[in-house]
Amino acid sequence: MGKRGKAAIVRERNKPVSVEEVEVESPRRGEVMVKIAACGVCHSDFSAINGTIPMPPPLVLGHEAAGVVEEVGEGVEEIAIGDHVAIVWIPMCGRCRYCVEGRPALCDMGAKAVFTLPDGTSRLKDREGKPLNHYAGVAVMAEHATVHRDNLVKIGPAIPLDKAALIGCAVMTGVGAAINTAKVQPGSSVAVFGAGGIGLNVIQGAALAGAEKIIAVDLEERKLDFARQFGATHTINPGSAGNPVAKIRELTGGGADYAFECIGIPEVIAQTYDAVHKGGTAVVVGVTRPDATVTLGTFMMPFQEKVLTGSMYGSARPKIDFPRLLALYQSNRLKLDELVTATYSIDEINRAFEDMQKGVNARGVLIM
Numbered sequence: 001m002g003k004r005g006k007a008a009i010v011r012e013r014n015k016p017v018s019v020e021e022v023e024v025e026s027p028r029r030g031e032v033m034v035k036i037a038a039c040g041v042c043h044s045d046f047s048a049i050n051g052t053i054p055m056p057p058p059l060v061l062g063h064e065a066a067g068v069v070e071e072v073g074e075g076v077e078e079i080a081i082g083d084h085v086a087i088v089w090i091p092m093c094g095r096c097r098y099c100v101e102g103r104p105a106l107c108d109m110g111a112k113a114v115f116t117l118p119d120g121t122s123r124l125k126d127r128e129g130k131p132l133n134h135y136a137g138v139a140v141m142a143e144h145a146t147v148h149r150d151n152l153v154k155i156g157p158a159i160p161l162d163k164a165a166l167i168g169c170a171v172m173t174g175v176g177a178a179i180n181t182a183k184v185q186p187g188s189s190v191a192v193f194g195a196g197g198i199g200l201n202v203i204q205g206a207a208l209a210g211a212e213k214i215i216a217v218d219l220e221e222r223k224l225d226f227a228r229q230f231g232a233t234h235t236i237n238p239g240s241a242g243n244p245v246a247k248i249r250e251l252t253g254g255g256a257d258y259a260f261e262c263i264g265i266p267e268v269i270a271q272t273y274d275a276v277h278k279g280g281t282a283v284v285v286g287v288t289r290p291d292a293t294v295t296l297g298t299f300m301m302p303f304q305e306k307v308l309t310g311s312m313y314g315s316a317r318p319k320i321d322f323p324r325l326l327a328l329y330q331s332n333r334l335k336l337d338e339l340v341t342a343t344y345s346i347d348e349i350n351r352a353f354e355d356m357q358k359g360v361n362a363r364g365v366l367i368m
């Protein structure tokens with residue numbers, strides 16, 4: 001049968017997003033169609049518009065959403081029509097070596113579903129019947145989406161879907177980087193470079209983990225205000241304060257225990273590495289351009305035993321982590337309401353991206 005509905009499409013890089021009616025094919029074996037209720041506007045969507053994340057147009061955006069199941073494909077027993085679900089933007093097969101090791105964010109199947117479903121095909125057609133690519137294999141900046149069963153986590157019906165949507169990217173990526181990847185310890189010191197949607201969630205993850213000092217670094221005063229609201233104990237604006245590394249060393253007595261790069265700029269990755277003390281952990285969360293490289297002094301590496309690591313999707317184990325994060329929200333320990341500072345209709349998507357670039361919002365959310 002399929003369904004028709006609006007979707008936000010990148011037709012051409014660096015041009016406004018086009019909102020068009022598309023046809024969403026019914027789920028095939030192992031797939032599910034979701035009526036999307038809300039979709040977060042993430043910087044990674046914008047990165048597909050400007051080509052930082054090179055997903056080929058024509059591309060339906062969106063990877064941070066929640067909704068209600070409206071059709072279920074053959075062989076899917078664990079999900080039924082009417083279930084509330086949050087989108088996971090990497091399908092996790094449960095069988096590859098990474099899934100078996102308990103690191104499903106690194107799943108081999110997930111690495112294949114970049115702009116199609118895991119089988120390499122699309123479920124989306126435009127008005128002329130031409131196929132459209134799926135951002136991150138999901139394409140949920142749309143009224144309907146057909147996705148693989150492994151891209152869904154069932155959630156409680158009482159949780160507002162516009163809040164649940166954010167668990168799927170910003171919250172999982174940020175809180176997960178602090179708690180799963182770095183395993184921030186109580187009483188520790190943490191520096192966070194970039195206080196956008198991801199950075200704010202690293203900050204609240206560090207606060208949940210009991211970090212004593214949380215230092216947020218950003219060039220925008222408004223984002224530093226958000227950072228304080230999410231648990232930052234100190235803020236640095238390098239625009240006025242100068243070198244943030246010197247300032248972090250001063251505040252922490254020699255360097256932070258953990259530092260996180262949440263922007264995707266090579267020079268800032270180097271600062272993140274420099275900002276931790278001997279034995280400290282520097283975590284790269286931001287996505288740079290594909291050809292970017294970073295230069296680090298090597299002489300001191302053996303003497304300092306620092307750890308430099310990436311964090312993919314907050315080292316997510318969605319079937320465990322999403323319910324835990326939502327339980328923390330329901331007990332008022334995880335800030336989701338405060339994260340949504342503006343809502344938009346899908347027709348207002350270009351204004352939502354403009355606001356994102358201006359740093360107006362903690363997170364903007366499209367309500368379908």
Ligand SMILES: [Zn+2]
Pocket residue numbers: 042043044045063064169170
């Ligand atoms: Zn995202």
Ligand SMILES: [Zn+2]
Pocket residue numbers: 092093094095096097098099100104106107108109110
């Ligand atoms: Zn796997």
